Amino acid sequence: MLEVMVTTPGKRADARNNRDQIIAATLVAFREQGVDVPMKAVADRAGVGVGTLYRHFPDRDALISAVAHSYLADLAQTAATAWQEEEDAWAALCRFLHECAERRVGGLAAAIEPNLHAEIQADPRLREVRGKVVDLVDRMTEQAKASGAMRDDVEVEEVAALMTLQIYTRSNESYTEAVHRVVEIVLDGLRAAPQRR
Missing domain, CATH: 1.10.357.10 (Tetracycline Repressor, domain 2)
Incomplete structure (x- = not known):
């Protein structure tokens, strides 16, 4: 069954901002430490929780x-x-x-x-x-x-x-x-x- 997510307008923008922050932080982390950098370190650098990171990127x-x-x-x-x-x-x-x-x-x-x-x-x-x-x-x-x-x-x-x-x-x-x-x-x-x- 298709699940429909109901969000407030601000929520969608927040999610997009979180995703952008994660990608920007990961670009720096990968450049400095390689792709094996711990996911928690990426989340910390992005200023988000690990759960937020995994919601956007499951692995x-x-x-x-x-x-x-x-x-x-x-x-x-x-x-x-x-x-x-x-x-x-x-x-x-x-x-x-x-x-x-x-x-x-x-x-x-x-x-x-x-x-x-x-x-x-x-x-x-x-x-x-x-x-x-x-x-x-x-x-x-x-x-x-x-x-x-x-x-x-x-x-x-x-x-x-x-x-x-x-x-x-x-x-x-x-x-x-x-x-x-x-x-x-x-x-x-x-x-x-x-x-x-």
Whole structure:
């Protein structure tokens, strides 16, 4: 028998907020501690009870899948925004790689992606959102190469690997400074050599 849940308008918003808080907290926890972080630690970080966490995500696999979808959707949106707002494909790609490093995508990818390959194949929503990221990175790469801004021997898979660059800071610099320093070195390696006359 189908059970109909009657909720007040505020209740539905609260539930959505709790779910969003759990996903945001899990993204940080997975990045810092890996996917085996205790569920109670995730709930504590999200500011909810363990029961609330399990009402939204009945097991760790459900939580990993939801976090993966959120993480990939965020990457797709970041790439799409860079593509729309920058003057050309090279500028969009530079911005996107900077933002991936700034958001510490590498730490999160290292934590959750080894667990995801079977999930991505089985879950059409994950496959679709991952495909959007791949498509955008491919388009930026190919157009940056076609315009002469980027070396033409760089493959899209190599650019995709740079999205997960993990950056360590020196004792005398902030994380933002480290990102700028390291990503600029990487971009210098991708940039096409100036044409000699």
